[in-house]
Amino acid sequence: MPRRCLFCSIGPVTGEHVIAQSLSKRLWEVSPFTPEHGAPVEPKPGATRFHTNRIIDMVVNVACDDCNSRFFNALQRPCDPFLRTALAGEASALDTDLKKALASWLYKTALLVPLALSPRAGWPQHIIDECQAFYIRRRPPVGARVWIGRYDLRDNFPELVGRADVSELNYRRQGRDFIGNQILVSLGYFLGIVVLWNGVPPDDVNIVNRTDDRLVEIWPAMVGHIAWPPEHTFTYEELTSLSNMVPASS
């Protein structure tokens, strides 16, 4: 019997790219770093990381045709104009609606990454459950956090043309333990970070005062316009330290 879609629970699953091919194509268009543009093909020595994968190539069998073509497209469509410029490192603006839309698209993408990186038998149950909950809610849950930032692609080809990392989060606050995942996604100059929890989220997630204006928080979505990109541009080393981040205890 075919597997049921993790989102709608109706249709049989089909293989789908974690990052839509329209975005992969855009990345190819705007990147001056592709071999076609004369850039080196070999990655820097020692740059490969465990749990890191080229997100553009990632395919996962978790959603049905209908969810792939309608639900996922509907999530991405309002983000497309912004993503087209952000992937290229160009300036634009974010309003409240766009922050919500981006957070939802990025959250959906983040749910797919751990599933794409491990065999079905190893899929975390809380992620499986969250796919269905997200299908109904259509927004990240309360307690999830989503940030976006700008990445310095220029000095780091080809490591971050497109990649995804999953880290475990073990967060202790006021004597309680919280467990979750951090998913980091980079696409060209665009950088997205999602933190989601297994079970009850901590009431105050002061995860290493990490934003510090270097990242823009888009979930929970604060009202108001902000300019893109933020002043800070992440280096490869900074990004790797974010992937390895261990939250502060209290």
Ligand SMILES: [Zn+2]
């Ligand atoms: Zn479905």
